[in-house]
Amino acid sequence: MLSHLPTKRAALISPGDVIGYDGEWRTVKEASTTQGPMGGLAVVVTWEEGGTARFPAGDELLLG
Numbered sequence: 001m002l003s004h005l006p007t008k009r010a011a012l013i014s015p016g017d018v019i020g021y022d023g024e025w026r027t028v029k030e031a032s033t034t035q036g037p038m039g040g041l042a043v044v045v046t047w048e049e050g051g052t053a054r055f056p057a058g059d060e061l062l063l064g
Contacts, residue, residue, distance in 0.1 A: 013045070021045075021053060 013019065017028045027048035036042035036056055043055045 021047075 013028050013031055015028055015030060018025050019028065020026075028045055029048045030046040032044050034042050034044055034054075036054075040056065045053045045055070047053070
């Protein structure tokens with residue numbers, strides 16, 4: 001029996017994936033992890049269209 005059931009969904013992202021972000025579709029060029037501003041884990045996504053986005057590890061986002 002599971003003692004903990006997941007309460008959030010997660011998305012596995014890899015280069016070439018197209019995801020909706022900030023009201024438009026963007027293509028993932030690269031994804032990596034880094035330390036967030038409060039010391040926690042953060043995911044940094046670089047877009048093919050230019051620019052980057054940083055997501056806290058609590059967001060539903062996984063690297064592949």
